[in-house]
Amino acid sequence: MRRPPHGRRPPVPRRPPAPAPRSRSSRATLASIDVTGAEFGAFRRLMHSRFGIVLPDDAENFLRSRLLGYIGQSGHASIAELIRDARSEGRDELLGEVVEQLSTNHSYFYREPAHFEFLQATVLPELERRLSRGGRGDIRIWSAAAAAGEEAYTIAMAMRSFFGPRYDNLDAGVLATDIAARSLRRGAIGEFKADAFRHLPEAWRSRFLEPAGGDMYRVVKAVRDDVMFRWLNLVEPLDRLKGGFHLIFCRNVMIYFDDATREKLVRELERLLAPGGYLFIGHTDNPDHSRQYLDQVRPAIFRKRGTA
Secondary structure (H helix, E strand, C coil), rough: CCCCCCCCCCCCCCCCCCCCCCCHHHHHHHHCCCCCCCHHHHHHHHHHHHECCCCCCCCCCHHHHHHHHHHHHCCCCHHEEEEEEEHCCHHHHHHHHHHHHHHCCCCCCCCCHHHHHHHHHHHHHHHHHHHHHCCCCCEEEEEECCCCCHHHHHHHHHHHHEEEHHHHHHHHEEEEEEEEEEEEHHHCCEEEEHHHCCCCHHHHCCCCCCEECCCCCEEHHHHHEEEEEEEEECCCCCCCCCCEEEEEEEEECCHEECCCHHHHHHHHHHHHHHEEEEEECCCCCHHHHHHHHCEEEEEEEECCCCCC
């Protein structure tokens, strides 16, 4: 198929050299190293201003539980040192990795099946009818908090399964964005543990996966080529996106935002949707602003007013 219609495929950031492993005795002393209230307060303000993430005032224990294990990989002697480094100028990738550790980054293929059932039963047939009426042959879909691409690849599999051989004649694909550069690198490789595919339909597993050694499977190249991975911060201006999306997945990310940030994001997503386009949010996401700016058609499924 053609390259996804979202612009030139950007290079995925390279992985930095892995730090030397820390000794067990060194790791054992980490639990006694604390973060001061002032350091935590500064970090908390940074998370909100840069990424919209709200850490409550009493989240120090949560911070320790998420970062104690990570500092053994990052090469930092303490959480305080990690936070100071992540806040430094030019350390955006490290800061993104810290954000990844703090967020619930557990994803898998075919998550929340009702969304993919609606995609195949309603959204794709509507797009097919539009194409049959002589509409443009492009299908624009955005996975806005893509992690390592589990969601985006599932969308691409759904499209290939629905359209069959006709899919290769479409200018279709999925834009997959996230703030976690490490997850984006993993997604571009397309290799996952077998457990990530446990909910994927058997027919799709047989058609779209190939063994990658051990307990790993690789998404086949045709599907990997359907997805374009790109770093994007959802709380920054989204003007560089072309818009006109027929479907946006923005699931399980707004739970980290305060109300004002959620409203601003939903307004932007509504603007970027094509008339009649759909927005899927997570079932744990607050739906109030989605209901305000879009029409709700199912739980966690909304539609922009207008005709597709």
